[in-house]
Amino acid sequence: MKHPLQSGFTIGFLGAGQLARMSANTAFQYGMQVAVFSDRTENEPVQFMTPKSWSGTFSESDSMLEFAKACDVITLENEFIDSPVLSRLQKESGTPIYPSPDSFAMIENKLIEKQTFEGAGIPVTPYRLVKTEKDLNDFGEKFGWPYLLKSSKGGYDGYGNKTVKDPEGALKAFSNLGGNEGRDIIAEAFVDFTHELAVQVARNETGEVVYPVCETVQKHHICVAVKTPAPVSESVQKRVQELAMKATEAIDGKGIFAYEFFLTSGGEVLLNESAPRPHNSGHYSIEGCVTSQFENHVRAVCGLPLGDPSLTKPAAVMINLLGTHQRLSRVEFAEKSMREENGHLHIYGKLQSKPGRKMAHYTLLGDDVEEVYRKALDLTEMIEI
């Protein structure tokens, strides 16, 4: 690979959304050039940030190969591509992809992911691959109703998931999620948890760093806020960080990785989901940490030394600003939040807003996490997008 701090070094993103956008911003800090391959028809955030832009589907194509050949390294911002496509893209273009296709293959769908981490001795939420009506009923009998059905690929923010309450509902959801068309569906038990926790790990051949543990606040399966540090004991924080590093090592991960955990009412820590990319739970790190998840994403995939993930202030809170209207995006009534000392507004540059779409976020730093959280909610509640 070309030296990453050399003239014209180009980092390519598969995916053109806000995660790639914020990583691209860091790539610019290091003098790099940015290339993007988008699978969307709408103009996407990163496409406005570079003249080097391609689009198409996330399957093999001349267009994707041309993109890959224009890059010195390629990385991902989502899990919607299949590892064999990545492997062949890497081979045919000669451009390295990180996280590597081999790492990605170990977590690319929810079933494989659970098996990988379970195999590495990391406690995961109880699950089964379900194929038949009997499997659906057996799972409910064993782990209790209701439980969750999840499509093994392509789910996010509650899409591709369904809570099922009884055998009839389970059968219907199984079909709706594509279970009858050969898609792997997994059943997952509801966990009686007190906190949902998340953490990010950056790793490459120069070393490994782990971010502070945060708490994610969810509403209708969408993360609406993140509080750092999480209001849990130091030993739980340490346990979460250790499991996250162990998980990253289990897949020989090179890049930035995020892990979501449940802290059960019994005090147990269970791995729920992982992501081989920057994650919504780490957006606070742009101002909240010495080195953001996006900066360490770029550093990690380029083989550069990793930066310090420590907090810059005792507390950091991130509020997701979801679309409030179906309209061309326009962030209104944000002045108060912009005037606030230590308040930081980030807008993703999506042209179209719709209710619930992730359009922007707001980070507020301070001393006491609960106080900062209340203040951040107050500063953002009037914002319309």
Next chain:
Amino acid sequence: MKHPLQSGFTIGFLGAGQLARMSANTAFQYGMQVAVFSDRTENEPVQFMTPKSWSGTFSESDSMLEFAKACDVITLENEFIDSPVLSRLQKESGTPIYPSPDSFAMIENKLIEKQTFEGAGIPVTPYRLVKTEKDLNDFGEKFGWPYLLKSSKGGYDGYGNKTVKDPEGALKAFSNLGGNEGRDIIAEAFVDFTHELAVQVARNETGEVVYPVCETVQKHHICVAVKTPAPVSESVQKRVQELAMKATEAIDGKGIFAYEFFLTSGGEVLLNESAPRPHNSGHYSIEGCVTSQFENHVRAVCGLPLGDPSLTKPAAVMINLLGTHQRLSRVEFAEKSMREENGHLHIYGKLQSKPGRKMAHYTLLGDDVEEVYRKALDLTEMIEI
């Protein structure tokens, strides 16, 4: 003007160097799109950051007009353009330019700038417009040899300046600087100073903020380092901040402005130079202040509320990383600086390096400014570019 936080809002930069690049990065934070007009033939830093790119000379042209029409607001990153060109561009395109052509006209060359600020009651270094051999000699007699001759337009980093020691040298320098071809040349007395200080001011219709006062360390007329806060008394810092705000108000400035001052051995504060744009002396503010000069640049020209310019740590030091070789740019031996907690490397993405060219900078934060300065020098002394 379109609402700046609205879909597709485009900020245009006249000039495509590192100052525009770092402001553009902030524009991306606010979801904006970026357009650029460059007067250079080489591919310049911002041209890699957007598909909306034009080039040509800084005079009237169809290309510049097309650029202007693609923007919702236009701003500058240097003083190499003439205010009548800006005025007509604004009128013909209908796109507002900030700082406004009227503000720019009051400081666009060194003679007019001195007259403007002197007229506003701000103490400036002694100067005269020189037109003849007699003027050159009279100035030396009155203010002493050696003194400085400066081309009134287009000078920066020691270019366009010449120290003259005697009447013969003065005549030669006058000719070399273009004095015989009708260019305004000013003579400026050497000031016996103890510190060179700088400060930035952001201002628009929503308010005005002033940054901490820093000390610039110069070597061969090029700034090599910036220390914040400047090691001078609080009353001097206050005086500098007040004069800088007064200067910004005198030109009804909307945007970000930088001012360089001499603190004389007699304790007097004299305005030396101003710049209607982000400035090398403010690069430390990216990590060193809650809101960087680049972010307040974008906020100011877009009419958004200004952000807090306070320091994030007690001390911030910026080291300019100048080209060390004539070669394609490649930043080497920077690993140590990247590993350092609170150390931040910024590379400008210029393709070609040459000795002395501004290629990158490094900011280190800490508690004691002299200690941080020594550490930053130590961390960067091996870097080759």
